[in-house]
Amino acid sequence: MRVFVIAGEPSGDKLGGALMAGLKSLVPEISFTGIGGVHMEEEGLGSRFPMEELSVMGIAEILPKYRELKRRIRETAEAILAEAPDVVISIDSPDFCLRVHKIVKATRPAQKVVHYVAPSVWAWRAGRAAKMAKTVDHVLALLPFEPPYMEAAGMSCDFVGHPVVTEPRATAEEAAAFRETHMIGPNQPLVLCLPGSRKSEVARLGARFDEALMQLRDREPGLRVVVPTVRGVSKFVRQMTARWPVAPIVVEASEDKRAAFAAADLALAASGTVSLELAANRTPMVIAYDASRITWHIVWNMMKIDTVTLVNLVSDTRQVPEFLGPNCQPRLISEKLLQLLEDREARAGQIAAMELTMQRLGEGGDPPGLRAARSVLGFLDRA
Incomplete structure (x- = not known):
C-alpha cells in the first residue's frame, strides 16, 4: 500500500x-x-x-x-x-x-x-x-x-x-513538586493565565487579564499566578508581565507547563483548544476573548453558535463561562473567577462537563x- x-x-x-x-x-x-x-x-x-x-x-x-x-x-x-x-x-x-x-x-x-x-x-x-x-x-x-x-x-x-486524550499529563507528585519549587502552599490559590499563543492575542488580552487577576487578588491576597507560554511569544510575554504589579511565574518548558496545569486551581484563558487541555486536567476555567471592533462585528454576525468553548459544545452544556467581545471586562471576569474559587457547586458542574467532554472525545x-x-x-x- x-x-x-x-x-x-x-x-x-x-x-x-x-x-x-x-x-x-x-x-x-x-x-x-x-x-x-x-x-x-x-x-x-x-x-x-x-x-x-x-x-x-x-x-x-x-x-x-x-x-x-x-x-x-x-x-x-x-x-x-x-x-x-x-x-x-x-x-x-x-x-x-x-x-x-x-x-x-x-x-x-x-x-x-x-x-x-x-x-x-x-x-x-x-x-x-x-x-x-x-x-x-x-x-x-x-x-x-x-x-x-x-x-x-x-x-x-x-x-x-481528539489528540488531547493522549497528551501526557503531570502526576499528582509532579504537581505537588511544582508548587513546592515555587513556594506555593497547598492551600494557596493558584491561577493559570493563558492570554493566547500569538503576539497579537497576548498584546490585546494581557492587560485585561492582569487587571482581572489583580481584582481577584484583592479578595484572595495569597493568590499566585502562572503564565504558560510558547517559544514564539515567550520574550514578549516576559517583557509584558515584568511590568505587572505582581510578577507571575512564567513557564515555557513542556514539563513545567504540564505540572502547572495539574497544580492549578483555576484558569483564565483565551478561547481556543486550550479549553480541552484544561478539561483533560479537570481545571475549572473562565474563557475571555476580544478582537478589534470591526473584526468582532464581522465574526460575531457570521457565527452560528452561542458559545465558542469546545467543552461547552462537546458536553452540550454551558458550564464554562465566557466573556467575549464587549463583555471582555476585568470586573466581570474577576467576579466569575472568585465564584469558581469559592462555589463548590459551580466547580463541580464544570468538572462534570469536563468528564463528559473527555469521554466523548475518546478518553x-x-x-x-x-x-x-x-x-x-x-x-x-x-x-
Whole structure:
C-alpha cells in the first residue's frame, strides 16, 4: 500500500505521525511519501521539502511567499500524479491542501483523497464543506458532532477522537513538586493565565487579564499566578508581565507547563483548544476573548453558535463561562473567577462537563491515530 501524506503545521505533523504509526500497525507492507515534520519523519516519511515552508498565516505573511507556495502546490500535485498512490491523506492546512487536490482531481478524478480535521462549519462559513467536497472523498473528524455536516456536503466521515486524550499529563507528585519549587502552599490559590499563543492575542488580552487577576487578588491576597507560554511569544510575554504589579511565574518548558496545569486551581484563558487541555486536567476555567471592533462585528454576525468553548459544545452544556467581545471586562471576569474559587457547586458542574467532554472525545479508548488508520482503511475497502 502506498500513501501520500501532507501536513503543513506542527499540530498536523503530530496527527500525521500518530496516523502513520496506526497504519503501520495494521498494514505491515506500507510506504509513505509526501510532506511532514519531525513526528512524521520518525515514522518513515522522507519529506519532499521542509514542512515549515507551509507554516504561514495571514495575508501579510503569505504575500511575500505567494510565488514559492504556488510552486510547491504544483510540485506536490505533480508528485502525486507521478506516483499514483493508493490514497492521498492531507492533514489540516486547507489553503494549501485543497489547491493540491484540485489539480490532482482535474487530471485523475478517481484518485482517493482523505482529509484529516473537518472544517468548523458548525461555527461559521458553512460553505467550506461544500468546497472541500469537490476534491475530498473522506474526512477524519476530531469532534463527535462533525460527521453529519461532512456527510450532508457529500463526503463520508468518521469521528476518530481528539489528540488531547493522549497528551501526557503531570502526576499528582509532579504537581505537588511544582508548587513546592515555587513556594506555593497547598492551600494557596493558584491561577493559570493563558492570554493566547500569538503576539497579537497576548498584546490585546494581557492587560485585561492582569487587571482581572489583580481584582481577584484583592479578595484572595495569597493568590499566585502562572503564565504558560510558547517559544514564539515567550520574550514578549516576559517583557509584558515584568511590568505587572505582581510578577507571575512564567513557564515555557513542556514539563513545567504540564505540572502547572495539574497544580492549578483555576484558569483564565483565551478561547481556543486550550479549553480541552484544561478539561483533560479537570481545571475549572473562565474563557475571555476580544478582537478589534470591526473584526468582532464581522465574526460575531457570521457565527452560528452561542458559545465558542469546545467543552461547552462537546458536553452540550454551558458550564464554562465566557466573556467575549464587549463583555471582555476585568470586573466581570474577576467576579466569575472568585465564584469558581469559592462555589463548590459551580466547580463541580464544570468538572462534570469536563468528564463528559473527555469521554466523548475518546478518553480511555483506542488512541485517535489508530482509529484514524482504521477509518482510512475502511474507506478504501468501501471505495
